[in-house]
Amino acid sequence: MAKIIHYRNKCIGCGICFELQPELWRMSMKDGKATLLKSTEKKDIFILPIGDNILQQSREVAKACPVNIIKIQ
Numbered sequence: 532m533a534k535i536i537h538y539r540n541k542c543i544g545c546g547i548c549f550e551l552q553p554e555l556w557r558m559s560m561k562d563g564k565a566t567l568l569k570s571t572e573k574k575d576i577f578i579l580p581i582g583d584n585i586l587q588q589s590r591e592v593a594k595a596c597p598v599n600i601i602k603i604q
């Protein structure tokens with residue numbers, strides 16, 4: 532199964548991920564960074580397994596992140 536990996540500490544809070552995929556992302560009111568919903572955290576890296584139905588869309592989101600901190604594995 533593919534996974535979205537989010538290196539959250541390097542997020543600049545541009546909001547593009549949330550704009551493109553609001554069902555998976557929220558912008559934090561606390562620190563202004565993006566939060567990957569329902570992900571699990573390990574050492575500041577957030578991981579969410581995803582189904583094939585949203586794989587292509589997630590790849591586009593990863594490509595659109597200006598600081599390249601969303602990866603699909």
Ligand code: SF4
Binds near residue numbers: 543547
């Ligand atoms: S697109 Fe990248 S930099 Fe912009 S809010 Fe999302 S994770 Fe952060």
